[in-house]
Amino acid sequence: xxxxxxxxxxxxxxxxLAMELFVVTTKPCGDMELVKKTLxxxxxxxxxxxxxxxxxxxxxxxxxxxxQMNAEGMIIYRAENLAAARVLADADPxxxxxxxxxxxxxxxxxxxxxxxxxxxxTQAVDLA
Numbered sequence: 264x265x266x267x268x269x270x271x272x273x274x275x276x277x278x279x280l281a282m283e284l285f286v287v288t289t290k291p292c293g294d295m296e297l298v299k300k301t302l303x304x305x306x307x308x309x310x311x312x313x314x315x316x317x318x319x320x321x322x323x324x325x326x327x328x329x330x331q332m333n334a335e336g337m338i339i340y341r342a343e344n345l346a347a348a349r350v351l352a353d354a355d356p357x358x359x360x361x362x363x364x365x366x367x368x369x370x371x372x373x374x375x376x377x378x379x380x381x382x383x384x385t386q387a388v389d390l391a
Contacts, residue, residue, distance in 0.1 A: 271371055279373035284319055285348035287338040289357065289365040297362040298334050304356035309338075317341055317351055334363075345369060 265273070274281040291298050312318035319339040326333050338355075342348035349367055357363040378391040 267369060274371060274373055282372040284370045284372055285340040285342055285345065285367055286370045287340065287348075287352050287365050287367045288324075289336045289338065289355075289363045291334045291363050292361055294362065295334065297360065298357070301356050301360055301362045308354070308356055312340070312351065336363075339370070 264270075271281055271283065309318055309321055317340055319341050321336065321338040323332060323334070323336050325331060326335075338352070340348045340351050342351060345367070352358055352365050352367055355363075355365075358365055380389045380391075381387070382389075
């Protein structure tokens with residue numbers, strides 16, 4: 264397999280978007296009461312990152328069956344580099360207090376599509 268930056272350059276050269284983002288998968292460390300207690304601060308932090316442009320998307324993921332909520336999540340950051348993304352993840356209250364642990368990886372976005380509509384009269388936005 265090629266080095267990451269070599270692959271990224273190849274993707275750009277073939278016309279792909281090649282937008283580098285950072286994906287965090289986060290799992291509880293075991294103390295679900297601490298997770299629940301920390302949730303308001305975590306959500307406040309996420310909103311701050313969203314307002315500042317560093318948070319692309321975030322939310323919970325189900326277990327493998329798709330039937331259970333087990334307090335795992337995925338967070339996608341926009342950052343200068345992996346070290347800067349790690350600083351964002353470390354500062355998340357869930358990680359800072361030890362309620363959750365995380366793994367972080369680079370993600371090269373090449374394809375996909377977002378659809379949205381804006382209703383001007385009601386100022387409503389619909390993301391599909």
